[in-house]
Amino acid sequence: MKLLITGASGLLGINLAMEAMRKHEVVGVDRGKLQSAPFQVFSVDLPNQTVLDSILDSTSPDWLVNCAALANLEECEANPERAKMINVDVPAELAKACAERGIRFVHISTDAVFDGEKKDPYVEGDIPNPLGVYSQTKLAGEHATFSENPESIVARVNFFGWSLTNKRSLGEFFVNNLSEGKKVNGFTDVIFCPLLVNVTARLLLEMLKKNLSGLYHVVGRQAMSKYQFGMEVARTFGLSENLICPKSVLMSELTVKRSHNLWLSTHKLSTGLGREIPSFSTGVIEFYTQFQQGYPQKIRGYQHSDAF
Numbered sequence: 001m002k003l004l005i006t007g008a009s010g011l012l013g014i015n016l017a018m019e020a021m022r023k024h025e026v027v028g029v030d031r032g033k034l035q036s037a038p039f040q041v042f043s044v045d046l047p048n049q050t051v052l053d054s055i056l057d058s059t060s061p062d063w064l065v066n067c068a069a070l071a072n073l074e075e076c077e078a079n080p081e082r083a084k085m086i087n088v089d090v091p092a093e094l095a096k097a098c099a100e101r102g103i104r105f106v107h108i109s110t111d112a113v114f115d116g117e118k119k120d121p122y123v124e125g126d127i128p129n130p131l132g133v134y135s136q137t138k139l140a141g142e143h144a145t146f147s148e149n150p151e152s153i154v155a156r157v158n159f160f161g162w163s164l165t166n167k168r169s170l171g172e173f174f175v176n177n178l179s180e181g182k183k184v185n186g187f188t189d190v191i192f193c194p195l196l197v198n199v200t201a202r203l204l205l206e207m208l209k210k211n212l213s214g215l216y217h218v219v220g221r222q223a224m225s226k227y228q229f230g231m232e233v234a235r236t237f238g239l240s241e242n243l244i245c246p247k248s249v250l251m252s253e254l255t256v257k258r259s260h261n262l263w264l265s266t267h268k269l270s271t272g273l274g275r276e277i278p279s280f281s282t283g284v285i286e287f288y289t290q291f292q293q294g295y296p297q298k299i300r301g302y303q304h305s306d307a308f
């Protein structure tokens with residue numbers, strides 16, 4: 001398969017590219033951060049349909065996976081028009097361009113489309129109720145994708161892992177601060193289903209191989225609080241658990257409203273793939289193994305030297 005990945009410099013994009021490269025041809029689209037990545041990269045500030053069309057025509061990928069997004073909640077609240085442009089208009093244009101060319105399209109969405117009020121795990125058929133600009137635009141991006149290209153895959157995700165900036169994921173937050181002996185808060189009342197981003201990437205690749213289409217929850221199969229997550233990371237890395245203070249998110253300084261319970265069912269995904277979703281503990285052990293083997297430095301080395 002040949003994959004075109006937009007948002008190739010992001011946390012998911014770079015790790016998806018690294019996983020996909022093992023067996024497939026990869027072409028990335030970024031905004032100029034990647035310099036010496038081990039795959040071909042085009043720099044485009046999206047939306048730029050003319051350039052994107054010519055990239056699609058010259059590379060003829062089998063799949064386009066859209067990992068580009070404005071994923072910072074505070075930035076989305078401050079600039080709703082930009083959030084709409086990147087999280088709604090871009091996927092709509094990409095979905096349309098793919099439909100016109102017979103290229104299969106995958107759009108990445110978020111677990112945060114739900115308000116967190118449900119007591120049981122959310123299934124794909126549950127009605128979303130996004131709480132802020134980020135999640136509202138992500139939900140609108142899902143709708144725009146399916147309306148332009150009904151055969152698309154839309155994957156609602158939540159992941160942690162190593163990023164180009166070394167500060168994009170919650171896993172990096174705990175490792176970086178605890179390694180420096182700094183105290184951090186761990187929210188006990190925010191529930192999510194984290195998956196190592198490389199596992200997310202492998203699951204996405206399996207979905208492509210199986211030719212799935214439709215809406216899927218591509219998250220971990222275990223729900224936990226952010227505090228529990230931090231404690232697991234600390235234990236695995238041999239860092240001090242005592243530095244993590246259990247705290248309620250209500251006592252935090254976060255201003256943008258966030259859902260407290262993002263427990264999503266992965267039943268549809270495991271049925272579609274015909275196998276269980278890997279456990280959280282295998283992911284966190286791999287996160288540590290990557291650290292020991294210098295994977296974070298390796299991927300950071302792919303960016304422009306003036307970005308360090």
Ligand SMILES: NC(=O)c1ccc[n+]([C@@H]2O[C@H](COP(=O)([O-])OP(=O)(O)OC[C@H]3O[C@@H](n4cnc5c(N)ncnc54)[C@H](OP(=O)(O)O)[C@@H]3O)[C@@H](O)[C@H]2O)c1
Nearest residue numbers: 007008009010011012031045046068069108110157158159
């Ligand atoms: N991280 C999570 O746990 C999580 C949870 C739920 C959903 N998601 C979803 O997963 C997807 C990937 O998230 P991520 O964490 O990998 O995000 P990220 O690290 O912020 O990466 C976003 C990517 O989009 C690119 N981008 C932004 N604006 C662009 C533009 N105008 N033109 C071209 N590229 C642009 C960024 O380029 P630059 O590097 O140049 O900025 C970057 O490559 C997103 O759809 C996000 O909503 C993530």
